[in-house]
Amino acid sequence: MEKCGVCSENLSEGAHCATCEQWFHYQCAGVTKSGYQRLSKDKKLNWRCVKCKPSETAHPPNSPRPDSESDLTGTEAVLTEIRALSAKFAPLEGLKEEVLALKKEFLDFKSSMNTQFLRRRQ
């Protein structure tokens, strides 16, 4: 006769945990008899008790944050514009240098923005 892994009472039928290999009364395992029996054969074979079941409430720490990337979309567009300008004025040496200086300034600005974002996220 099997014993329940929770209350140690004898049991004639119940849910079997695939990980700790113990048997549980349906109510001790937190499942209803009909709920457990409705599971497919495969799912019953892989059923795990509450102790062995991976927690479903824990979220991975690196879950995606949809707002973190979009913050730089605007600056990315400006950078593209500067690149286009730089190509357009390439034949005019003086202007080209001016644009390149502007570009460098902008890149510095962008990296300082990045630093700010990183600080804010911590």
Ligand SMILES: [Zn+2]
């Ligand atoms: Zn029990």
Ligand SMILES: [Zn+2]
């Ligand atoms: Zn278990």
